[in-house]
Amino acid sequence: MEMRAVFASELDRMMESDERIVVIDSDLSKANGTLFLRNKYPERAFDVGVAEQNMASVAAGLASYGFIPFITSFCPFATRRICDQIAISIAYAKQNVKIVGTDPGISAELNGGTHMSMEDIGVVRSIPSMVIFEPVDAVQLKKSMPKIVEYDGPVYLRLFRKAQPQIFNDDYEFDLFKADVIQEGKDVTIAASGIMLGESLRAGEILRQKGINAEIINVHTIKPIDSDTILKSVAKTGCIVTAENHNIIGGLRSAIAEVICEKCQVPLRSVGVEDIFGEVGTLEELKIRFGLTAENIAAKALEAVEAKK
Amino acid sequence: MVMDKASFEEKSKEIRRLTIECIGNLGVGHIGGCLSIVDVLTVLYYSQMNVDPANPKMEGRDRLIISKGHAGPALYATLASKGFFPKDELYTLNRLGTNLPSHCDMNKTPGVDMTTGALGQGFSCAVGIAIGSKIKKDGAYIYTIIGDGESQEGQIWEAAMLAAHKKLDNLIAFTDYNKLQIDGPIDEVNSLSDLPAKWESFGWHVQRIDGHDHFAIYEAIEKAKKTEGKPSMIILDTIKGKGVSFIEAVGAGNHNMPITKEQLEAALQELR
Ligand SMILES: Cc1ncc(C[n+]2csc(CCOP(=O)(O)OP(=O)(O)O)c2C)c(N)n1
Ligand SMILES: [Mg+2]
Numbered sequence: 053m054e055m056r057a058v059f060a061s062e063l064d065r066m067m068e069s070d071e072r073i074v075v076i077d078s079d080l081s082k083a084n085g086t087l088f089l090r091n092k093y094p095e096r097a098f099d100v101g102v103a104e105q106n107m108a109s110v111a112a113g114l115a116s117y118g119f120i121p122f123i124t125s126f127c128p129f130a131t132r133r134i135c136d137q138i139a140i141s142i143a144y145a146k147q148n149v150k151i152v153g154t155d156p157g158i159s160a161e162l163n164g165g166t167h168m169s170m171e172d173i174g175v176v177r178s179i180p181s182m183v184i185f186e187p188v189d190a191v192q193l194k195k196s197m198p199k200i201v202e203y204d205g206p207v208y209l210r211l212f213r214k215a216q217p218q219i220f221n222d223d224y225e226f227d228l229f230k231a232d233v234i235q236e237g238k239d240v241t242i243a244a245s246g247i248m249l250g251e252s253l254r255a256g257e258i259l260r261q262k263g264i265n266a267e268i269i270n271v272h273t274i275k276p277i278d279s280d281t282i283l284k285s286v287a288k289t290g291c292i293v294t295a296e297n298h299n300i301i302g303g304l305r306s307a308i309a310e311v312i313c314e315k316c317q318v319p320l321r322s323v324g325v326e327d328i329f330g331e332v333g334t335l336e337e338l339k340i341r342f343g344l345t346a347e348n349i350a351a352k353a354l355e356a357v358e359a360k361k
Numbered sequence: 362m363v364m365d366k367a368s369f370e371e372k373s374k375e376i377r378r379l380t381i382e383c384i385g386n387l388g389v390g391h392i393g394g395c396l397s398i399v400d401v402l403t404v405l406y407y408s409q410m411n412v413d414p415a416n417p418k419m420e421g422r423d424r425l426i427i428s429k430g431h432a433g434p435a436l437y438a439t440l441a442s443k444g445f446f447p448k449d450e451l452y453t454l455n456r457l458g459t460n461l462p463s464h465c466d467m468n469k470t471p472g473v474d475m476t477t478g479a480l481g482q483g484f485s486c487a488v489g490i491a492i493g494s495k496i497k498k499d500g501a502y503i504y505t506i507i508g509d510g511e512s513q514e515g516q517i518w519e520a521a522m523l524a525a526h527k528k529l530d531n532l533i534a535f536t537d538y539n540k541l542q543i544d545g546p547i548d549e550v551n552s553l554s555d556l557p558a559k560w561e562s563f564g565w566h567v568q569r570i571d572g573h574d575h576f577a578i579y580e581a582i583e584k585a586k587k588t589e590g591k592p593s594m595i596i597l598d599t600i601k602g603k604g605v606s607f608i609e610a611v612g613a614g615n616h617n618m619p620i621t622k623e624q625l626e627a628a629l630q631e632l633r
Contacts, residue, residue, distance in 0.1 A: 079510055079544045087544065099544050101513035101551030102480050133479065162389070162455045164462040166430065166478030333457035341457065 056085035056154065056213040058190045062197040063122065067093055073201065074114055074121040076100060078107045084124045084154050084213060104129045108137035108149070115147035120201060126160065127153035127169035127210060131176050139179045142206050146181070149206050154213040156186065156246060157297035158330060158338040168330025174302020176208045177275050184275040185228065186210040186246045189219045192272060195226035203228060210246065217250055219270070231278040233285070237267035240353045241285040241292040245271050245304050248295035248323070251339070254346035255295075259353055266353060274304055279311045286312060291319040291356035295349050300324035319359035321352035363408050369575035372442070373403045377604045378632045379438035383451040383461075385625030390455070391463065392608055393601040393615035395435035397539045397572070398427075398506055401597060402439040404578040405504055414444040417471040421499035424474040424490055428483025429508035429537060430464040431617075437461050437470065445472035481514030483507070484534070488520045491532040491592075502586065506535045510542030513551050518563070524592040525564030532592040533585045534565075537572065539601035541613045560594040572597025605631055 063086065067073045075097040081087040089097035096119075100107045104125050111121035123130070130153030131138070142149045153172060160167040176182050185200070185207060187193040193211070200207050219234065234249070235256055244252040249270050256266045267285050271277065286292050292312065296304040305322040312318055325342050339345050364372070376399050384390035406412070410423040427436050434454060441448045446460075453459040460469045464478025475490070477483035487505035494501045507517060524532055536556065544550050553559070560567045566588040570577040578597070585593035602608035602615040605628045611618060620628075 077544065079513075079542050079550060081544050083543070099550045101547075102508075102510045102542065103513045103515060103551070105515055128479070162387075162463055164455070164464055164478070165466070166464045166476075331457075332455045332459060332462045337457045 053190050054085070054213065054215050055187070055190060055193055055211055058193050059152070059197070059211060060085040060089065062194055064089060064092065066197065066201060067096060070201065072118060072120045074119045076107050076111055076121055076123045078102060078104050078125045078129070080125055083126070084152070086124055104133045105137050108134040109141040111149045112141035112145060112147040115149050120148055120150065122150045122152055124152045124154070126167055127156045127172045128167055131169060131172035131208065135175050138176065138182070143179050143181050147206065148204055150200055150209060151206065152209045152211055154211045156210045156212060157325065158342060158344065159212055159247065159297065159335055160330065161335055161338070162332050164332035165330045170299040170325045170330060171302060172210065173274055173298050173304070174306070177302065177307065181205060182275060183207040183273065184210065185273050187272060188246060188249045188270055189216045191218060191220040191222060191224055192226060195224065196228060199226065199228045212247060219249065229273055229276065229278060231281040232270040232272065233267065233281065234270050235266070235268040237265040237289065239265045239289055240357050241267045241269060241289045242295060242349060242353060243269045243271050243282060243292060243304065243308055244295040245274060246297050248297055248344060251344065251346045252295050252349055255349035255353065258346060258350040262354070264353065264357060271304055274307055277307045277311060279315065282308060282311050283316050286316055286318045290360045293321045293323065293349060293352045293356050295323040297344060298324055299327055301327055319356045321356040323349050323352055363579050366575070369403060369407070372407055373399050373575070374632050376403060376435070376438045376442055378629055379441060379448065379451055380435050381605065381620070381625065381628045381632070383438065383454040384434055385620040385622070385628070386452050387455050389617065389619045390434060391431040391617050392620065393541070393618070394429060394508065394537065394539070395432050396603045396605065396608065397599040397601050398432055398435055398537050399604070400573045400575055401506065401535055401578055402435060404575050404582070406439050406443055408579055409582050410504070412472070414472070417445055421501050423502045423504065426475040426477065426483045426487040426490065426503070426505040427465050428477055428487065428505055429480065429511050430477030430483060432506070433461070433463055433465045436465060436473065440470070440472040480508065480511040481516035484517050485520040487532060487534070488524045488529065491524065491529040492527060494531055495529065501531065503532050504535070505532070506537055509536055509538050509540060509547050509553060512536060512553055521560070521563045521565065528590045529592045530589050533582060534592065534594050536594065536596045537599055538596050539599045541601045541616070543613065543616045545613050557596055564591060566591040566593045567596065568593070569596040569598065572599035573603055
C-alpha cells in the first residue's frame with residue numbers, strides 16, 4: 053500500500069472520533085492522498101490553495117483554538133518555504149501543528165532541483181522544540197499516527213508517499229522517541245533513515261560476505277535523537293556510518309556527530325547528498341548519481357572499521 | 362513585427378507539437394499548463410521580444426520569466442523552434458543530466474532568463490529585473506507569466522505592490538487564467554474572485570483578453586508598451602491543455618498527466 057494512502061486513511065479513522073483534528077492542504081491534496089477527506093469532513097478538511105506560508109500560520113491559529121491541524125505540501129514547501137512561520141507562529145508560540153511534507157530529498161524525481169529538499173531536516177532541526185519523524189514503512193507510519201496526535205507539540209512528518217518495502221510486522225512496538233535496532237552486530241553501526249534503511253540492509257549483506265558484522269539502526273526520529281541507543285551501539289561496535297536522503301550537513305549525520313563527539317568519540321563516515329542541489333532523474337538513477345547506495349554504505353563501513361585500528 | 366493570422370497559427374501548432382512530443386517521449390509531464398501558454402509564447406518570441414538566439418545573454422535584451430516554472434517544456438519548445446538550441450535536444454527533457462529539467466533553470470538552458478519552480482518567486486525576480494533595467498536605462502521590456510493558482514501565493518501580491526510603487530512601466534505581466542490548479546477549479550479551492558479588480562486596485566494597468574487570440578495578445582502588448590508610469594497585467598483567458606481535445610477534456614487532471622505513445626500520435630494528428 054502506498055504510504056500516502058496509509059497516511060490519509062489513518063487521518064480519516066482518527067478524524068471520525070477526534071474532532072480536534074483538522075487537515076489543511078495547499079494544492080497538493082491529490083499528490084498527498086488527502087483530497088477525499090474534505091467530502092467527509094467539509095469543515096475540518098480544506099485547501100488554502102498555493103499559499104504555504106498562510107497555511108502554516110492559519111494552522112497555528114486553529115491550534116490556539118484547541119484544534120490539532122495537519123498541514124500538507126511537498127517537503128521543500130512544507131519546510132524551507134515556511135521556515136519563519138514554523139519558527140514563530142508554530143514553535144515559538146508553542147502551537148500544536150503537525151507539518152507533513154512528502155517527496156523527501158531525491159524522491160521528488162522528475163520534479164527536479166526546485167522540489168528536492170536536501171536541507172529540510174537541517175532547517176527544521178535548528179528550530180527549538182521541533183520533532184522530526186521519518187517513517188520507513190506503512191506499518192511504522194500507521195503506528196505512529198495516533199502517537200503524533202497524542203504528542204502535545206509540533207511535529208514534522210517527512211513522508212515518502214509511494215509504496216515502501218515492508219520492514220516491520222504488525223506486532224512491532226513503536227515508540228516515537230526510540231530508534232529501532234533492526235539488526236544486531238558488533239563491528240560497525242549503520243544509522244539510517246527513510247529510504248536509506250533498505251540500502252543499509254543490503255549493505256549489511258555485502259559486509260557479511262566480507263566478514264563484517266554490522267549493527268543496523270533505523271533512526272526514524274531525527275529530533276530529538278535517541279542518543280542512548282546510538283551510544284550503546286557505538287560503545288559496542290566502535291565506529292559508525294550514517295545514511296540519509298538529505299544533505300550531509302544539518303541532518304542525520306550532523307545529529308549523530310553531535311552525540312558521539314560529546315559522549316563517545318569513534319570514527320564516523322557518512323553517506324548522503326554531499327552539499328549539492330538536486331536534479332531531475334528517476335529514484336534509482338538519482339540514488340546512483342548521489343551515491344545513496346548499499347555499495348557506497350558498505351564501502352564507508354569498511355573505511356570506518358579500518359579507522360578504528 | 363506582427364505576423365499574419367495563418368503564420369501565427371502555424372507557429373503555435375509547431376510549438377504545441379514540439380511540446381507534446383518532448384513530454385510524450387518521456388511519457389509524463391506538466392502538459393496542461395504548457396499548452397495553455399503556447400499562444401502568448403508565440404506572440405512574444407515571434408513578434409515582440411528583442412532576443413538573439415545566437416547570443417542568448419545579449420545585453421539589454423528583453424527578458425521573459427516563466428514564474429509558473431512547471432511550464433518549462435513549452436518554453437523549451439519555443440526556444441528550440443527559434444534556434445536557441447537544436448530541436449533534438451528536446452528529447453532529453455527530464456532525463457538524468459539534461460539541460461531541460463521540468464522546471465526552468467537559467468544555468469542550464471540557453472535563453473532561459475530565470476530559475477523558477479517554487480511558485481511565487483519568479484514574479485518577484487521579474488520585478489527585480491525590471492528595476493535593474495530602469496537603473497541601467499537599457500530600454501528592455503521585462504515579460505513574466507504567472508499562474509492563476511500561483512496567484513494565491515502572498516509573494517505575488519508583495520511584488521505587485523512594489524512594482525506599482527516603483528512605476529515599472531517596463532514590466533509586462535501575464536496571468537495564465539485557465540481557472541484550474543492541481544486540486545481542482547480555482548473557484549472551488551480558493552477563489553481569486555474579481556481578478557482584474559484586484560490588479561487594478563494594486564495600481565496596475567489591466568487588460569483582459571482571449572489568451573489564444575494572437576492578434577489580441579499582440580495588441581495588448583502594444584497597449585502595455587504605451588502605458589506610462591504603471592506596470593501592466595494582461596489577464597489571458599485560456600484553456601488548460603489547449604489544442605488537444607483529449608487533454609483539454611481531462612480538466613484539472615491534465616496538470617501533470619501520463620501520455621501514451623498512441624495518445625502522442627493522436628495529439629500530433631490533431632495538431633497537423
Ligand atoms: C511554492 C510552491 N508550492 C507548490 C508547488 C507545487 N505546484 C506546482 S504547480 C502547482 C499548481 C499551480 O497552479 P497554476 O498556477 O494555476 O498553474 P497552471 O494551471 O498554469 O499549470 C502547484 C501547487 C510549487 N511548485 N511551488
Ligand atoms: Mg491554472
